[in-house]
Amino acid sequence: MLTKDDWRTIRSCLLLRSMEEEDLLALIDERMVLSLERGEQLFGQDDPARALFLILEGRMKLSRLDADGGEAVVHIFAKAETFAEAAMFLDKKYPMSAVAVTPARVLAIASTALRARIAAKPDVAFAMLASMSSHLKALVNQIETMTLLTGEERIIRFLIDLIGNRSGAVTLTLPYEKTLIAKRLGMRPETFSRSLARLRVIGVEIKGATVAVTDVQSLRDRHR
Amino acid sequence: MLTKDDWRTIRSCLLLRSMEEEDLLALIDERMVLSLERGEQLFGQDDPARALFLILEGRMKLSRLDADGGEAVVHIFAKAETFAEAAMFLDKKYPMSAVAVTPARVLAIASTALRARIAAKPDVAFAMLASMSSHLKALVNQIETMTLLTGEERIIRFLIDLIGNRSGAVTLTLPYEKTLIAKRLGMRPETFSRSLARLRVIGVEIKGATVAVTDVQSLRDRHR
DNA sequence: CGCCCATTTGAGAGTAATCAAGTTTTGTGG
DNA sequence: CCACAAAACTTGATTACTCTCAAATGGGCG
Numbered sequence: 001m002l003t004k005d006d007w008r009t010i011r012s013c014l015l016l017r018s019m020e021e022e023d024l025l026a027l028i029d030e031r032m033v034l035s036l037e038r039g040e041q042l043f044g045q046d047d048p049a050r051a052l053f054l055i056l057e058g059r060m061k062l063s064r065l066d067a068d069g070g071e072a073v074v075h076i077f078a079k080a081e082t083f084a085e086a087a088m089f090l091d092k093k094y095p096m097s098a099v100a101v102t103p104a105r106v107l108a109i110a111s112t113a114l115r116a117r118i119a120a121k122p123d124v125a126f127a128m129l130a131s132m133s134s135h136l137k138a139l140v141n142q143i144e145t146m147t148l149l150t151g152e153e154r155i156i157r158f159l160i161d162l163i164g165n166r167s168g169a170v171t172l173t174l175p176y177e178k179t180l181i182a183k184r185l186g187m188r189p190e191t192f193s194r195s196l197a198r199l200r201v202i203g204v205e206i207k208g209a210t211v212a213v214t215d216v217q218s219l220r221d222r223h224r
Numbered sequence: 225m226l227t228k229d230d231w232r233t234i235r236s237c238l239l240l241r242s243m244e245e246e247d248l249l250a251l252i253d254e255r256m257v258l259s260l261e262r263g264e265q266l267f268g269q270d271d272p273a274r275a276l277f278l279i280l281e282g283r284m285k286l287s288r289l290d291a292d293g294g295e296a297v298v299h300i301f302a303k304a305e306t307f308a309e310a311a312m313f314l315d316k317k318y319p320m321s322a323v324a325v326t327p328a329r330v331l332a333i334a335s336t337a338l339r340a341r342i343a344a345k346p347d348v349a350f351a352m353l354a355s356m357s358s359h360l361k362a363l364v365n366q367i368e369t370m371t372l373l374t375g376e377e378r379i380i381r382f383l384i385d386l387i388g389n390r391s392g393a394v395t396l397t398l399p400y401e402k403t404l405i406a407k408r409l410g411m412r413p414e415t416f417s418r419s420l421a422r423l424r425v426i427g428v429e430i431k432g433a434t435v436a437v438t439d440v441q442s443l444r445d446r447h448r
Numbered sequence: 449c450g451c452c453c454a455t456t457t458g459a460g461a462g463t464a465a466t467c468a469a470g471t472t473t474t475g476t477g478g
Numbered sequence: 479c480c481a482c483a484a485a486a487c488t489t490g491a492t493t494a495c496t497c498t499c500a501a502a503t504g505g506g507c508g
Contacts, residue, residue, distance in 0.1 A: 072368040074368070125346065126313065128349075129342075129353065132313075132360065133309075133311070136359060139360065143288075146371070147297075151496070152495095177454070178454075187496075189454080190456080190497075191496055193456055375463075402486075403487080419464095432472090450508095454503105456501105456504090457503090458499105459498100460497105460498085461499100462495105463495085464495080464496090465494070466494085467493095470490100473484100475485095476482085
């Protein structure tokens with residue numbers, strides 16, 4: 001079932017928003033909405049790729065698992081974002097796994113339908129290319145971040161991203177578990193916890209998932 | 225000037241190989257071949273993106289520079305590879321800089337021409353999507369590698385990639401300077417040098433740019 | 449209440465960066 | 479072809495950072 005809000009979400013996503021009504025209707029099928037519990041896997045690494053996904057509600061973690069149990073969290077996607085676009089053009093296998101990190105609802109968009117639309121309408125191709133470009137850019141960012149910044153600096157950047165353009169004293173809620181944030185930032189939960197605690201001296205108070213920043217500017221000053 | 229070998233290169237590249245003659249001719253202009261000296265910059269971070277590039281000869285380094293002089297090498301592209309596809313679909317600015325790390329010749333393919341071809345021919349769109357998918361996959365790999373492996377393990381993986389499917393005793397030449405390999409693997413030259421030296425005990429002899437591996441299997445065994 | 453899980457904290461070890469010399473290689477002009 | 483300067487590379491000592499292992503602590507939920 002697609003609610004009114006779902007349609008708003010669909011309309012706000014980079015991949016679909018430029019699409020004409022008829023194209024959208026050709027792609028979207030109400031029966032393709034999947035509900036996932038927290039922790040439930042949508043697809044696994046190397047599963048055959050038959051669809052890409054749009055998040056209607058919740059958040060999904062995309063990560064790569066290695067032989068001895070290590071996990072590299074590549075990205076965490078939120079409402080109105082699409083993921084798994086790339087797989088349908090190469091191996092037709094997902095190169096990583098997708099797991100819900102909150103209860104979630106996702107809309108599956110069949111590869112075959114989308115390929116057909118691309119073949120029929122160049123605009124759809126451009127939308128797809130834009131969407132993939134934006135993922136590419138995010139990954140480049142992530143590589144830069146992990147190469148050039150220390151753990152503490154990555155945390156600061158993460159907080160600044162959450163703060164957005166607010167200023168002065170700001171209170172915010174961490175969007176997901178600290179353990180997950182830690183992995184997403186490429187560090188151990190212990191290291192994250194310690195580094196976060198160390199930010200107290202520059203006016204960052206943590207209480208559970210609530211973060212109070214005394215003065216956003218002092219954070220920004222510390223940030224390169 | 226495009227030589228016969230250049231045409232072979234063009235024909236072997238993922239983005240262009242599936243294209244029909246007429247599309248290719250519409251995209252490629254002999255006057256768009258650029259010769260670069262080693263160290264010469266093709267474009268800088270935030271330059272307006274008017275073209276993507278195919279390497280006819282040499283190698284190009286794509287990297288991101290931060291305010292205080294740090295450099296994150298995102299990828300090094302070789303002959304027959306294309307790069308900078310993504311910029312033309314979003315900001316129309318290159319998100320990183322491109323510098324020749326050997327003397328190089330590159331073919332510029334104008335964004336406008338390519339967009340026109342995509343609009344006219346779905347096949348071109350698919351080729352483009354496949355090309356971008358492959359870059360996406362490479363970046364995901366890089367993130368995994370940098371998150372999950374130690375420096376030494378990344379070096380081993382790098383060597384194994386160079387070795388390809390050869391076995392037994394193998395001698396190979398490092399494809400570019402050690403300093404650059406180090407950065408590409410996300411570590412300091414000093415660390416690279418030391419780690420490489422440490423591989424001697426598992427049968428890796430280094431002499432200048434020449435690497436002799438006594439037994440490839442022992443490398444693979446150490447590799448996860 | 450009691451268990452499970454996330455989080456915190458501590459101690460110690462390991463990994464990589466930085467700073468500082470050397471050494472080797474490379475490219476260039478004489 | 480040699481000399482020399484610049485760049486690349488190596489090596490050593492030290493410091494910074496992050497991980498691992500281990501043991502609390504705390505909260506949420508049946």
